Amino acid sequence: MAAERGDGGGAVTLLADMLSTLLQRTYRAGGQGRADTRPMPELATDLIGATGEISGLTLARTMLDTYADMDDEAKLDFFRYLAEEMTISPPEVRAALDAYEAAQTRATYRAFMTAAEPPRQELFRRLNQVPGATSALVAMRADLLRLGRKDDALLALDLDFRHLFASWFNRGFLVLRPISWESPAHILEKIIAYEAVHAIDSWDDLRRRLEPPDRRCFAFFHPAMPDEPLIFVQVALTRGVPGSVQGLLSEERTQIAGEDANTAVFYSITNCQSGLAGISFGNSLIKQVAADLSLEFPGLKTFVTLSPIPGLLRWLQSEAHSYDPNDDEAMRALAARYLIGARQPEGLPRDPVARFHLGNGAQVHQIHARADISDKGLRQSAGVMVNYLYDINKVSQNQERFAATREIAASSEVRSLSAAAEKALA
Structure with missing residues (x-):
């Protein structure tokens, strides 16, 4: 079990869970979590780049709370941002694949994997760190399916949700x-x-x-x-x-x-x-x-x-x-x-x-x-x-x-x- 690890990893995980729960209770009580009113694209960029655990949890909760208050038009704008701006870069994928083909090493394979994964997948994973986020992300995908069924770019975005959910909701x-x-x-x-x-x-x-x-x-x-x-x-x-x-x-x-x-x-x-x-x-x-x-x-x-x-x-x-x-x-x-x-x-x-x-x-x-x-x-x-x-x-x-x-x-x-x-x- 993680709590029995000698490197303290279990204690760190337990502390993160406790802090996350504390943050969630603070937001529900009307605390400072909703004070950040920046646009969702800016919050998403900061969350992707966040290195501190508490700042990341704060940004994730703020984004989920902000999304919950959006109307359909605002949700569509957010989905289009994810589809168009947080997708893969074909030149970077081609360059990483060429490097891997030339030398199949751990480093070139990792670089290819990084290039081939759109940043929005990491965004979803970071959003999923706070309590209640899994249910919120399932509801978010329901909105995407409802609002974006005739938009090819949004259907491509849905493939990222399906990819992650297939793992998160594995039979095990x-x-x-x-x-x-x-x-x-x-x-x-x-x-x-x-x-x-x-x-x-x-x-x-x-x-x-x-x-x-x-x-x-x-x-x-x-x-x-x-x-x-x-x-x-x-x-x-x-x-x-x-x-x-x-x-x-x-x-x-x-x-x-x-x-x-x-x-x-x-x-x-x-x-x-x-x-x-x-x-x-x-x-x-x-x-x-x-x-x-x-x-x-x-x-x-x-x-x-x-x-x-x-x-x-x-x-x-x-x-x-x-x-x-x-x-x-x-x-x-x-x-x-x-x-x-x-x-x-x-x-x-x-x-x-x-x-x-x-x-x-x-x-x-x-x-x-x-x-x-x-x-x-x-x-x-x-x-x-x-x-x-x-x-x-x-x-x-x-x-x-x-x-x-x-x-x-x-x-x-x-x-x-x-x-x-x-x-x-x-």
């Missing part, structure tokens, strides 16, 4: 926590607020999803954001594979003991932080939850989702395919064709949920009509839903084939449905 740093009816109220409030698949209408609705013995919920947290779930999954323990979310969530359903279940159904997976878009947690979450549930309930043999098909009707309409939402078998066949045959130019499935689960090594298992008759379900897919099967013995194989050749793993039933739709559409 994430903590899996069960969420239950006994969890703190502020966490439960966020589960209600963030739920994006099947809306939670009330505290009673949430209680029905968390308290029964055949219900589970798990979330990933990060130590720097201990009160903010990054992603969570809701699980139903059942006998057999379900074909209706209404049945799973019904107040009148018959509860079973977890020990009596043979199937774990991942019926809702929600990413909570828009500022972490593109940072993948779902694959690790599903596999970890499946492993934990298997230990708790050895009788579980099947792990499936009950997933929406959000792009189905949009695809049918864009392809000018006629359909009858009341013809269950036809809708199942069209859904199968969409999931297997509708592709993006690079060969990936057109449906975003399919891309996620197939990329994780799942199989398109069963398709159900009238499975989600909520307004949202009818609007997106005429109520059709799909089970993706996570076969522990085949997940790695499926994942590798999908990554290498875009081959989609699907049951024989689903393939037959897809073939029938293809023939009907010909």
Whole structure:
């Protein structure tokens, strides 16, 4: 441990953390941290060049507080400054690469690494030294994605956020926590607020999803954001594979003991932080939850989702395919064709949920009509839903084939449905 190092490094780190926390409390109390009203570019330049720990922490907190008070126009100006002024210098990169190519030494490699990294990455790292900064930087990236989605220079800036976040939110740093009816109220409030698949209408609705013995919920947290779930999954323990979310969530359903279940159904997976878009947690979450549930309930043999098909009707309409939402078998066949045959130019499935689960090594298992008759379900897919099967013995194989050749793993039933739709559409 750092505190046991003979060189005193642990003590220095502990002192820095204590001073940082003290500074944060001072600013919250209206102390001198907000007295520095210089423009953000000037603060950023000084922070990059700061050599003192306390001055660096002061500048970082001032910048984060100033940014939090900005309107969208000021935020865009700041992002453009980062994109245009704190980027790499192509001549310096070329010169450093030439020097490294001529003599591959530690010094030339370090010089190339320095030249190839834009100064804004170091700025983000220095901002991240103060308490609460990680959450603030995630929110900053959410602003960037919202405001800069049509600006190539700002999209390039986003690559730096993604590069850093991929390291900061590495699976090794994430903590899996069960969420239950006994969890703190502020966490439960966020589960209600963030739920994006099947809306939670009330505290009673949430209680029905968390308290029964055949219900589970798990979330990933990060130590720097201990009160903010990054992603969570809701699980139903059942006998057999379900074909209706209404049945799973019904107040009148018959509860079973977890020990009596043979199937774990991942019926809702929600990413909570828009500022972490593109940072993948779902694959690790599903596999970890499946492993934990298997230990708790050895009788579980099947792990499936009950997933929406959000792009189905949009695809049918864009392809000018006629359909009858009341013809269950036809809708199942069209859904199968969409999931297997509708592709993006690079060969990936057109449906975003399919891309996620197939990329994780799942199989398109069963398709159900009238499975989600909520307004949202009818609007997106005429109520059709799909089970993706996570076969522990085949997940790695499926994942590798999908990554290498875009081959989609699907049951024989689903393939037959897809073939029938293809023939009907010909």
